[in-house]
Amino acid sequence: MLSLKKLSTNLVRNYGPLGAVSTSLYGSTSQPSPSRPRATEPPKRVVFISQSTDVFSNLAFEDWLYKNWSFEKRSILFLWRNSPCVVIGRHQNPLVEANIPYLESAGVPVARRGSGGGAVYHDHGNLNCTFFTAKERYDRRQNLELICNVLNHDFGIQARANNRDDIVVGHDNKVSGTAAKLGRTSAYHHCTLLVRTDRQQLRLALQGDKTIQSKATHSVSSGVANLGDIGGKDMTVEKLLASLGRTFLTEQEQDPRLANGFTLINPTDDWFPGLGKIEADLRSVEWIEGKTPRFTISRSVSLPPCLAGTSASANITVQAYHGVVEEVRLEDGLMACEELTDLVLDISTSLKGTPYTPGIFCDISNRLRLPQPLHTQRSFL
Amino acid sequence: MARVLLSTLSTFTHKVSPIQLIRTSTAITHAPRYLSTTRGVLSERKYTEKHEWVAVDGKIGTIGITNYAQEALGDIVYIQLPEVGTEFEQMEECGVLESVKAASDLFTPVSGKVTEINSAIEDRPELLNISCYDEGWLFKLELTVPSELDGLMDEAGYENFLQENKE
Numbered sequence: 001m002l003s004l005k006k007l008s009t010n011l012v013r014n015y016g017p018l019g020a021v022s023t024s025l026y027g028s029t030s031q032p033s034p035s036r037p038r039a040t041e042p043p044k045r046v047v048f049i050s051q052s053t054d055v056f057s058n059l060a061f062e063d064w065l066y067k068n069w070s071f072e073k074r075s076i077l078f079l080w081r082n083s084p085c086v087v088i089g090r091h092q093n094p095l096v097e098a099n100i101p102y103l104e105s106a107g108v109p110v111a112r113r114g115s116g117g118g119a120v121y122h123d124h125g126n127l128n129c130t131f132f133t134a135k136e137r138y139d140r141r142q143n144l145e146l147i148c149n150v151l152n153h154d155f156g157i158q159a160r161a162n163n164r165d166d167i168v169v170g171h172d173n174k175v176s177g178t179a180a181k182l183g184r185t186s187a188y189h190h191c192t193l194l195v196r197t198d199r200q201q202l203r204l205a206l207q208g209d210k211t212i213q214s215k216a217t218h219s220v221s222s223g224v225a226n227l228g229d230i231g232g233k234d235m236t237v238e239k240l241l242a243s244l245g246r247t248f249l250t251e252q253e254q255d256p257r258l259a260n261g262f263t264l265i266n267p268t269d270d271w272f273p274g275l276g277k278i279e280a281d282l283r284s285v286e287w288i289e290g291k292t293p294r295f296t297i298s299r300s301v302s303l304p305p306c307l308a309g310t311s312a313s314a315n316i317t318v319q320a321y322h323g324v325v326e327e328v329r330l331e332d333g334l335m336a337c338e339e340l341t342d343l344v345l346d347i348s349t350s351l352k353g354t355p356y357t358p359g360i361f362c363d364i365s366n367r368l369r370l371p372q373p374l375h376t377q378r379s380f381l
Numbered sequence: 382m383a384r385v386l387l388s389t390l391s392t393f394t395h396k397v398s399p400i401q402l403i404r405t406s407t408a409i410t411h412a413p414r415y416l417s418t419t420r421g422v423l424s425e426r427k428y429t430e431k432h433e434w435v436a437v438d439g440k441i442g443t444i445g446i447t448n449y450a451q452e453a454l455g456d457i458v459y460i461q462l463p464e465v466g467t468e469f470e471q472m473e474e475c476g477v478l479e480s481v482k483a484a485s486d487l488f489t490p491v492s493g494k495v496t497e498i499n500s501a502i503e504d505r506p507e508l509l510n511i512s513c514y515d516e517g518w519l520f521k522l523e524l525t526v527p528s529e530l531d532g533l534m535d536e537a538g539y540e541n542f543l544q545e546n547k548e
Contacts, residue, residue, distance in 0.1 A: 089479075089484075090461075090477060090479060090484045091459040091461060091477070091479050091484070114484060115482075115483070115484050116458075116459075116479040116480070116481075116482045116483050116484040117482040118482075165482065178482055179482050179483070179484075180482060180483040180484070181483070181484050181485075181486075182483055182484070182485040182486065183485075183486050184431055184472075184486070184488060215459065215503070215504065216459070217458055217459050217479060291461075293459065293461075294503075
């Protein structure tokens with residue numbers, strides 16, 4: 001588990017005041033006050049490091065900064081790590097991208113971020129970097145080049161950004177995926193960096209249900225690699241974090257004293273009013289499931305003898321939008337008996353508007369078995 | 382000018398009877414009055430500095446993004462439109478446009494209540510790149526503060542704005 005206090009003392013020891021942590025949280029070394037910047041000067045660079053490993057708090061902080069800060073005079077690099085979790089893109093379908101039953105049983109949360117792109121698995125061996133800029137200064141390639149330079153110069157790893165804005169090493173093994181969010185005046189570009197991630201867990205977590213038909217944005221899967229395997233046992237997330245932060249701060253500044261140093265962030269509502277509400281929204285069903293684009297899923301459901309005609313099973317399709325059932329319909333309806341068609345119509349009417357759950361086909365199967373007893377009941381009355 | 386008058390006249394002739402047509406032609410000398418009453422039919426587009434457009438027809442405004450915006454975004458892969466019936470204030474976030482790995486917030490140029498969304502574009506987001514002023518319209522809303530239109534740029538103004546910002 002990362003000890004951030006230990007990290008901060010290490011930074012001071014190894015990198016001097018430039019890499020020093022300075023916040024009121026620790027009341028430690030104070031930075032010299034920067035001279036007033038002229039209007040034409042490039043934006044001051046600041047590095048934030050999160051003290052939290054909770055994906056929802058960190059995503060909430062990202063969103064909070066994006067909505068509440070102006071980046072005309074400052075560019076921010078936010079560095080953060082999460083406990084094991086899966087993060088899907090803004091318009092993805094969690095059922096398609098992740099192995100939901102497996103993750104639920106393992107207690108691994110699935111979060112939806114506000115930026116586009118595909119699904120990723122995070123754990124303590126993965127480092128996330130978010131570059132905040134004014135919208136006019138949004139430049140993904142520039143950020144990726146900075147990262148590749150750090151990997152090349154500080155760790156001797158030959159990394160490059162490909163045309164999909166993934167960072168790859170060797171024969172196209174992916175070590176980083178990218179996504180971005182653009183607003184009216186601000187923008188952010190964030191990416192993952194696999195250093196010592198559990199690749200087996202990554203593979204298991206991202207095995208979703210590919211039979212689902214939908215317009216949701218799909219992930220493009222690729223072979224992944226850990227930077228730690230290539231850079232040797234000296235390569236750790238902490239070292240990469242420190243290198244990235246230091247390079248980000250010193251890259252453009254002529255006078256290093258203008259750089260503000262690293263700042264530790266505690267992403268809670270006490271420190272950032274309004275963050276609590278953003279976090280609650282990110283955890284909500286309305287966001288995680290409710291932003292799922294329209295999808296249809298078809299399954300073969302076995303029929304009870306009274307309904308089975310030429311076939312002992314029927315293809316049932318469930319259509320859902322924003323996590324809510326829109327329609328349940330029978331495929332190959334012409335082959336079915338009238339009773340089955342009517343029953344499926346009834347089921348569709350009663351399930352319409354209810355939340356979609358993977359157990360819905362079990363529910364439909366049960367309802368299909370009900371007719372016999374119900375008919376006899378009705379005839380009594 | 383003459384061409385504009387002629388087109389105004391032809392618009393009228395679709396809808397009026399011969400008797401009204403005589404009355405209309407004698408009233409052509411009052412051209413400015415007729416031009417102003419037909420403005421709703423011409424539905425002139427207005428633009429924002431953030432490259433959204435609105436075309437008004439009576440009380441209903443159709444919203445879209447300009448060619449500059451769709452080019453800057455790149456290939457659109459998914460469009461999240463607002464729900465019908467939702468009310469928005471001017472410049473409020475009302476949807477999301479996703480192009481390759483980047484989600485761009487969509488902001489409404491005018492306040493109003495959403496009356497219709499372009500479901501064709503939900504199924505075929507590429508329409509926004511191909512035809513951003515026509516088939517790639519995003520949604521329609523009933524304007525609640527029509528005076529907001531006065532603060533937006535007309536086509537000439539927007540062209541100027543693009544030129545100025547190129548330098």
